[in-house]
Amino acid sequence: MRRSQSSFSVFIGFVSPDFTGEDLMSNNESLALQLVENIPGHVWSTDPGGRFTYVNPSMRAFFGGASDDALSSWSVEEWLQHVHPEDRHRVAAKWRHSLTTGDPFDSEQRIRDGGGAYRWFRASSRSFRDSSGVINAWYGQTIDIEDQRKAEDELRDRSVELSVLIDMVPSHLWRLTPDGTTTLVNKRMADYLGRDLSDKSSLESVMETIFHPDDADAVDKELGRCLATGERFSMRYRLLRADGMYRWMSGRAEPMRDQDGNITEWFGLCHDIEDQVQAADALRRSADKLARATQTANLAQLSASIAHEISQPLAAIITDSDTCLRWLSTDPPNVERGKFTAKRITQVALAAVDVIGRIRALFQQKPQARVTEDVNQLIVEVLDLMSDEITATSTRVDTDLGMSLPQIPIDRVQVQQVLVNLIRNGIQAMDSTSPLRSLRIKSCQNRSDDVRVEIQDAGSGFADPNRVFEPFFTTKSNGMGMGLSICRSIVESHGGQLWVANNETVGATVAFTLPVASAGSTPPDMDSLERPLL
Numbered sequence: 001m002r003r004s005q006s007s008f009s010v011f012i013g014f015v016s017p018d019f020t021g022e023d024l025m026s027n028n029e030s031l032a033l034q035l036v037e038n039i040p041g042h043v044w045s046t047d048p049g050g051r052f053t054y055v056n057p058s059m060r061a062f063f064g065g066a067s068d069d070a071l072s073s074w075s076v077e078e079w080l081q082h083v084h085p086e087d088r089h090r091v092a093a094k095w096r097h098s099l100t101t102g103d104p105f106d107s108e109q110r111i112r113d114g115g116g117a118y119r120w121f122r123a124s125s126r127s128f129r130d131s132s133g134v135i136n137a138w139y140g141q142t143i144d145i146e147d148q149r150k151a152e153d154e155l156r157d158r159s160v161e162l163s164v165l166i167d168m169v170p171s172h173l174w175r176l177t178p179d180g181t182t183t184l185v186n187k188r189m190a191d192y193l194g195r196d197l198s199d200k201s202s203l204e205s206v207m208e209t210i211f212h213p214d215d216a217d218a219v220d221k222e223l224g225r226c227l228a229t230g231e232r233f234s235m236r237y238r239l240l241r242a243d244g245m246y247r248w249m250s251g252r253a254e255p256m257r258d259q260d261g262n263i264t265e266w267f268g269l270c271h272d273i274e275d276q277v278q279a280a281d282a283l284r285r286s287a288d289k290l291a292r293a294t295q296t297a298n299l300a301q302l303s304a305s306i307a308h309e310i311s312q313p314l315a316a317i318i319t320d321s322d323t324c325l326r327w328l329s330t331d332p333p334n335v336e337r338g339k340f341t342a343k344r345i346t347q348v349a350l351a352a353v354d355v356i357g358r359i360r361a362l363f364q365q366k367p368q369a370r371v372t373e374d375v376n377q378l379i380v381e382v383l384d385l386m387s388d389e390i391t392a393t394s395t396r397v398d399t400d401l402g403m404s405l406p407q408i409p410i411d412r413v414q415v416q417q418v419l420v421n422l423i424r425n426g427i428q429a430m431d432s433t434s435p436l437r438s439l440r441i442k443s444c445q446n447r448s449d450d451v452r453v454e455i456q457d458a459g460s461g462f463a464d465p466n467r468v469f470e471p472f473f474t475t476k477s478n479g480m481g482m483g484l485s486i487c488r489s490i491v492e493s494h495g496g497q498l499w500v501a502n503n504e505t506v507g508a509t510v511a512f513t514l515p516v517a518s519a520g521s522t523p524p525d526m527d528s529l530e531r532p533l534l
């Protein structure tokens with residue numbers, strides 16, 4: 001093997017000042033020789049025409065332990081015979097270009113080992129010029145990058161697979177930066193919107209024009225709130241489809257956090273619920289019609305039975321009054337018979353009062369059996385009962401149920417009725433307002449002797465809070481106006497209090513207390529009614 005002394009000097013970056021002259025030179029040379037002979041990579045040199053002048057043991061071993069002389073005199077062409085046919089032309093062109101121009105040579109290619117197997121290598125070579133600037137050698141190294149290429153290929157395959165998945169998944173996906181800039185909209189969503197979002201600026205500005213004008217502010221506000229607080233985003237809104245139609249969508253987004261809990265990205269998903277909304281509307285319209293018909297029938301039935309119950313004693317009173325008058329009008333007046341008839345009038349009138357009392361008792365929901373109950377459990381049961389209605393109206397319900405609340409003696413069916421009524425009122429109050437349908441139910445121990453429940457909505461708020469407890473007061477076309485007054489009667493019959501308030505910003509809160517002991521409770525402290533969070 002021919003070893004060029006100058007070939008080793010390129011590996012020496014510095015020398016110790018303690019070494020000088022020949023000692024220094026021989027020390028450097030032996031160190032350099034040791035280094036290149038043992039380095040775990042291919043190190044080589046060629047003459048200016050590309051014929052090998054040196055190859056290190058690692059390279060010789062790769063080519064099946066070819067002899068020094070055989071390998072060290074390979075020409076470019078001989079070396080290229082070991083390069084994979086698909087890479088050969090490209091590498092040969094590059095190497096020849098470097099030999100001709102002196103430009104650095106860098107390339108990646110598959111090289112066949114002594115056993116016939118190909119592996120990926122990265123080869124780099126630099127020219128060495130003499131003092132007059134003429135190239136007299138090339139020094140190079142070839143590093144095995146097979147594992148790295150495999151990992152890169154796998155990564156590339158995986159990312160292709162993922163982007164196909166993201167584009168094909170039957171839902172609309174998007175991604176935002178922590179400050180709300182859109183960085184990804186999947187193909188399905190871009191197609192739905194009919195937008196070309198291939199360039200950065202159209203992607204970043206896509207959210208500005210796709211929302212229905214009536215929803216845009218609410219979406220902006222809610223998204224801003226979620227970005228600021230890190231809370232989950234969930235709301236319904238209308239999006240402009242490619243055909244120019246606005247359609248209802250249900251959108252959700254969750255933040256992704258790093259190990260320190262900082263939000264790094266937001267991932268969102270939305271799907272078209274227009275058909276579902278239309279179906280739910282149709283269903284609600286039919287249910288409303290049915291409810292109206294039932295209410296009318298109930299009211300007619302109730303009026304008929306009240307009329308029936310009252311008209312009987314009234315008819316008896318009229319008859320008895322006539323009889324009484326007749327007895328007293330005879331000559332002489334029959335006072336005894338008159339007194340007897342007057343007594344009967346009193347009895348019949350008392351019976352009528354009793355009938356009215358029974359009807360009032362019906363409306364006041366006189367308490368039945370009281371059992372000690374967990375109010376939180378009752379709330380969970382009611383939400384379960386109403387889950388269809390909650391889902392159909394896409395209402396988000398957040399609960400904040402106090403820990404270790406005392407059990408209280410209640411008529412569970414009646415208190416359930418109260419909860420159903422108040423939750424339904426809250427849901428209905430959000431029908432005509434914002435697309436953000438959010439209901440918050442909170443329970444806590446008010447004072448030592450009361451459990452308090454609050455139902456807070458983001459709806460229209462009370463138009464006239466002073467009138468809502470008047471029987472038959474309603475602002476709904478299909479309302480009966482009895483719900484709140486019945487709820488209040490039930491709560492008061494338990495010794496509690498029920499009251500309403502409009503929230504500071506949006507919506508209303510209805511709260512009630514139930515005493516821990518079955519005795520009456522203290523009056524509600526209106527100022528302590530927690531202000532809404534929305």
Ligand code: ADP
Nearest residue numbers: 425426429461462474475479480481482483484
């Ligand atoms: P109904 O629901 O049949 O109208 P209610 O007695 O339950 O009867 O309610 C009376 C009125 O009070 C409703 O028509 C509505 O105007 C108002 N109301 C009740 N709950 C709410 C609420 N959560 N937000 C706004 N207004 C409400």
